[in-house]
Every structure is written in structure tokens, then in C-alpha cells.
Amino acid sequence: MERIVIVTGANSGIGLALCERLLTQDSALRLCLACRNMQRAEAARSALLTSHPSAHVDLLHLDVGSVRSVLSAAQEVQARYSKVDYLYLNAGIMPNPQVDLKTLFKGLFSRNVVHMFATAEGLLTQQDRVNSDGLQEVFATNLFGHFLLIRELEPMLCQADLTSSVIWTSSSNACRSAFSLEDIQHKDGKEPYSSSKYASDLISLALNRHMNSQGLYSSVVCPGMVMTNLTYGILPHFFWTLIMPIMWLIRLFTNTFTITPYNGAEALHWLFLQKPQCLDPRSKYHSLTSGFGKNYTQPQKMDIDDSLSEELYSALIELEKEVKRKL
């Protein structure tokens, strides 16, 4: 039977590299690029069809940061397909990032330098804003829109005698201290990205608890540090060009500097090949690249607990009711 794969944020970076790798793996699958910008989506589709001329590549308009768009995209999916086998929740934003130079320089001369380059913990802040649904934009895009999409696609993901995989592109920047149950949207802090990624780790755990019995399995991935539009937005372009040799040098000391989108998509691709029942719901699957350029996937236990994940799950269900009431 034809496998249906949906990838959000598929028009660039890790999402596009994943699509390329999936088609190389299985040219018979039906790939659906779920993107907010249809011009960029069309360009991505053309690029994929150039390397895989007989592939089935569909486009779906989805602004994951807009409740209305998520609801209508989910309806469109139900009209087009009979099931969904893989749902890659990859779209993500990090608006107006700022590097804390003091922490960076202090970190460079500390024993924590490798950890700092792997996670950027405490190094990055962002400036968030409220979107047209009245939600914090980073929360809405990186977490809530994707959660709503899963909820709307539940019948397609939970088919009798079949399993489905939901795969979140999280990050090693996900940090417990950045997340608070009292402020799940991170209105009051300066690390909405870290908070939203930690929340996705929690929600993945809760989804497994609630949905495994219906055949839905959720996993989280960290692609490592990858040069994409998202990372290019952190520092001026000329500065990245200047420090690029240093980035390749750092790769000799930490396997988390995967750098290319192809390498970054390693764990996302690896999960496509696994039986979802055999995965660990408490592990994050990391794309890693050795100093010699060898790609591999490694699970690492996450710093998450059941009660916090359950409370966040309930809070998102409540928020779902609230936003639907307001429509």
C-alpha cells in the first residue's frame, strides 16, 4: 500500500533535505509538502521532481501558526487521503534572535564549551509577538499549530491495524528552566524558542501515553546545529562567512555540528526506517556527524516527567477548546 508522508516546513532547510532523502529511500511514497508560502513550496516540488521525476509530490497550503489555516489544511488532508502514515512536524521559527556575547565569551574559556556549542543554553534570546489568533507566535508555530493538526488528523493517524508516526523536530536547545506551566506560551520570558521545544518534548511523551493504544506513536528529534535560513538569521551573513572555517573546526570536537541540512535530516530519516513500537518515548533522537563526516543517530534520555507532560497536555486541550470557541 502507498505510504503517505506529510512534512510541515518542507520548502527549505532540514524539511526539504528530509524530503529529498525520503524519495531516495522510497520513490513509491506519496509526499505532501505542507507549506505557508506556495511559491516556495512549488520551487521545492520542482527541485524534488528534477531528482525524482516519477515521484508523487503534492502541495498543501498550511500556515501552522494560524488556527484557521490548520483547520482547513486538516480538512483538505481528509478529503485527499485515506490515511496518514508519517507526519513530520518540522516547521519552526526563531524570530529576532540575539546572542548574549558575554555568556559566549565566558563559555569559550570554560569547561562547558562543548555543551554550550551543542545546546546554546543561555546563549540565545528572542523577541516574540502576539499573532492574529491572540497567541504568542513562537508557541503557536512551533507547538500549538502542530498539536492542533494532530488532533484534527486523529482519524487519519489512528486507523485499525495500522501504526502511524508523528515526528517533531525539537532541539537540544529545549531547556526545562525556560519552560513554565504557569506561562506555557512564554509571554513573560526571553527564550520562547527553548520553551516551545521543551514543550514539544513534553507533548510527545503525553501523546504516546494517550495514543499508543490507537496506533499513533510520537518521537522527537534534534537535527544538531545546521546552517539553514533559521541559523543564518542569528548573525549577519558576512559574519557567518567569516566564521565558517571555525564552524568546521568545531565539528572536530563536537558531533552535534551536523552543519548541512542533509546531515541534519539523519535522525528524521532514520525514524522513517524504524518500527515505531520499538522506539523509546523518553528519548530524543539526535542527528550526529563525526569529525570524519560519518552520519549516525543516537537516542539520549530527555529531562522530562510524566506529571508535567500530562498537565501541559490538558492545558493544550483547554486552549484548543478556547480558540475554536473564538472562531
Ligand SMILES: NC(=O)C1=CN([C@@H]2O[C@H](COP(=O)(O)OP(=O)(O)OC[C@H]3O[C@@H](n4cnc5c(N)ncnc54)[C@H](OP(=O)(O)O)[C@@H]3O)[C@@H](O)[C@H]2O)C=CC1
Ligand atoms: N537549523 C538548526 O540548527 C536547527 C533547527 N531546528 C529545527 O528544525 C526545524 C526546521 O528548521 P530549519 O530547516 O533549520 O530552518 P528553515 O528556516 O530553513 O526552515 C523552517 C521551515 O519552517 C517553515 N515555517 C516557518 N513558519 C511556518 C508557518 N507558520 N507555517 C508553515 N511553515 C512555516 C518555513 O517556511 P518559510 O520558508 O515560509 O519561512 C521553512 O520551510 C525547525 O523546527 C527548527 O526549530 C532544530 C535544531 C537545530
Ligand SMILES: CC(C)CCC[C@@H](C)[C@H]1CC[C@H]2C3=C(CC[C@]12C)[C@@]1(C)CCC(=O)[C@@H](C)[C@@H]1CC3
Ligand atoms: C565564535 C563562534 C564560532 C560564534 C558562534 C556562536 C553562536 C552563534 C552559535 C554557537 C552555538 C550555536 C547553536 C545554535 C545557533 C548558533 C549558535 C548559538 C542553535 C541554537 C540553532 C538552533 C537550535 O535549535 C540549536 C540546536 C542550536 C545549538 C547551537
